[in-house]
Amino acid sequence: MLSIPRFGRMALKQVSSSKSFGGFQKVFEHDSVELKCKMKFAVYLPPKAESAKCPVLYFLSGLTCTEQNFITKSGFQQAASEHGLIVIAPDTSPRGCNIKGEDDSWDFGTGAGFYVDATEDPWKTNYRMYSYVTEELPQLVNANFPVDPQRTSIFGHSMGGHGALICTLKNPGKYKSVSAFAPICNPMLCVWSKKAFGEFLGPDQNKWKAYDATHLVKSYTGSQLDILIDQGKADEFYDQLLPENFIAACTEKKIPVVFRLQEGYDHGYYFIATFIADHIRHHAKYLNA
């Protein structure tokens, strides 16, 4: 299955492989060019991938997560197997880069890359998660797995939901569809990301706008979107997420969103597992159309 990598340093190393719903849940390790460190990512290969090229769906995880959380807790494999989707779950930040302050806080640095390309020292060398998930990782995946690059979608949770939204809004047409679980919708106004954006992007808030979904949507002119957002009503971080701002912007710009406030659900993976099938179906509708 492993073809010769397009870049010499992009060799993939399989870390694990487990059969799941007829397909395989694998984890690979590689040396990232963008992040200049070893990175792990998870790949689910549905049974259909043995005989045909399949669409690929990226899942961006939230703060503190690695590639493991989603693949072990969400139970997405069943729906992905049914719809024949390859699902890629990258890590949430560079690791082991020995940058001072990297591991000081749970909501910044390791496990909290915020899917931006840092422009400030000391982060700008390694913390290029935006380029990693939109460029390097797709190239690696396209080169090594039976994927149809024309059919790519993205979704995420919390910080990853923010990541999925900005990747889509910044690259019209690159992703066939987008959805999010409890996304950080307006990171410029969110305590976590204000800190991170300040460190990664500097104090100029105009630069932040390029990574803020609510701001991006106001100037979006790309192809038709169909955004599905699920949000738990009992989410302990609801105040940080600010979905109302995003909904208001989308309503004004007539960007189609179905925003579902789910009574009683919190921010965790039990919430995700409850609605993961809806989201995978949402993407399958566009990826398998």
Add this chain to the structure above:
Amino acid sequence: MEEDAGEEPGLGRCTAPTDFHFYHMDLYDSDSRLQVLPEESTGVRREAVQAERTYEPRGAREGQAHRALHEEADELVHLYGLEDDHELGDEIMDEDTPRLGTAEYPPYGVKRGDPAWEQRDWRLGGEAAEAEDLGFGGWGSRGQCQDLREAYRYTHGRASEEYECYVIPEEEDEEEAADVFCVTCKIPVRAVENLDAHKEHEVTPLNQALESAKDEIHKNMYKLEKQIIDMENFASHLEEVFITVEENFGRQEQNFESHYNEILETLAQKYEEKIQALGQKKKEKLEALYEQLVSCGENLDTCKELMETIEEMCHEEKVDFLKDAVAMADRLGQFLKTKTDVEISAQPDFEEQTLDFSDVEELMGSINSIPAPSAPVINPQAPNSATGSSVRVCWSLYSDDTVESYQLSYRPVGDGSPGKDQAEFTVTVKETYCSVKNLMPNTQYEFWVTAQNRAGSSPSSERAVYMTAPSPPIIKSKEIRSCEEAALICWESGSLNPVDSYTVELTQAEAPQAWGVTESIVGIPTCEALVQLQPRQNYTIYVRALNVGGPSARSEPATVHTTGSYFHLNKDTCHPWLTISEDGFTVMRSERKTPMREPLASNTRFTRCVAVLGNLIPVRGRHYWEVEVDECLDYTIGVAFEEVPRHEDLGANRLSWCLRHTFASSRHKYEFLHNKTSPDTRITVPPRRIGVLLDYANSRLSFFNVDISQHLHSFSCELHRLVHPCFSLEKPGCLKIRNGIPMPKHVTFY
């Protein structure tokens, strides 16, 4: 009527004159004709065949019938005119024409030449069969025969041309495909190479030539099929005639036997009587003569004794003599006085006896007369023997009856009210069946029949009630509902009286490979049928009504498209404030200046929410429809059980699942209501066209913004029973329902 009854339809024999007999009575009359046959005595079967052969030629002498036969011959030639038969027929005819001429029976026997003819036992052995064969062209003149042969060659020749037309190109295909067809040379041509040679010729594309050749062949096949059917009908009619003739002759044979036996018995009895009388007479006479002889002898003895006494007296003394002589003279005188009878008391010859043969003569005379038939037995109605305007009545006769014709009488079965006696009708037929026409549909008629021959008329049969088939039903086209896998068809009976059942016939409109294939659903007791169909097809549907008499004609067709689900609004449920457009698919609530009084509570009509239900086909499959709405309109759409409370809002109970839109202070609110609760869902783009997907299999009801393929919400609902679409307007405005449309691809993911 008589003509109708006497014929199988389509045989062209209708032009035969009515005195065109083929029954036994001809044979009774035609002794001379029978004598022509050398094999006359070879048995009934032979005679039957002879009769078969006889009747047609005799008819043929009538000019009109002659032509009819000629036409039939044409058909027969088309049907059975294989080349071999022709040659055989021609040859034999050439050899044996003189014989034929004397035979006086130019046989009506084209069928003999056909090896496929079923009635092989009809064939006469050897010579006779040959005679049949050679009669092939022997209708009359040679000229006609020539016509037949030409007709044959015409069809045959054309067939060969067609054969070449499409076979030769196939052979050439192996090398290089020919692409045009030269009509003049009747060969396919490769345009590149050989077109020069056909420059002046009429040339058509090969495909076109192929098509027209195929068309021609199909036409001919159709003709042939028609002719086969005609011939089969004709053959079955011949078979009937055959059986009738066989039966009639069998009866006559028995008749003769019993009559002659009777005569012989009578004669024997008379002989016995005469002999006995003669013996009696003889005995009497002999006895009388014997008595006379005896008494004669006695007299003789007395005379002799007297003689002797007198002689003795003559020898006595005179005195004695005189004494005795006186006594003697007295005695003699006394004796002579007694009369001596010398008359013969009995005559030796017998008296002239008259022989009375009058009764025998009577018997002899009665051999050729037949008894009047007994009453025929009328059969009960056979299934599928009636149409809307006709019935086929059948009866049978007693096997030893001879019948020349039947009189069939009938009248409609009245409703029993006196003074309304229905008119009676009578027809005369020769067969034991009759198709009676011009009757009323779905009506009972009683029939009775009498049989006639020259001796008289039979008593009437029992009366049998026959029923005409019903009138065709009338499909209620505007009430047809359908979905991808079925359609619900309903119709009006079309008949006043009840019918037994209905049959639905359906043909797929756009299936060239299944052209003309009709599927039937039979035994439908009600005026409604749910028919399983294939998705995304067009069907033409007909309905027939059936009763004991048979099926009606087809109803007018109705078309069904199995694309999406197609339903109508149930006007009975419509809130009084709503109006439904002419086409039935726009629901309007008009502006009201003054608030209207709440309508009275009702079980069918919505009284509180201004709503209407649709009538969805009762099929637990997947149904999809769309509703066009105004962005600012307040509306509720969804599904509800039939019995959803009419005085509650839709979605306010467990019997309905709805999307409700309310527009207030320039904010859109979308609720997905069931049992008064809704999830908190925000939709940023107000849909103008809402797709509704009802999926029984997955127990889901989903809503979509059709224009942007956006999934809005899915209910998981327990649909133990059937639900119907529901629509409600909370403010003046209108909803436009679009159904009978294909389900969009994006919908299939939910």
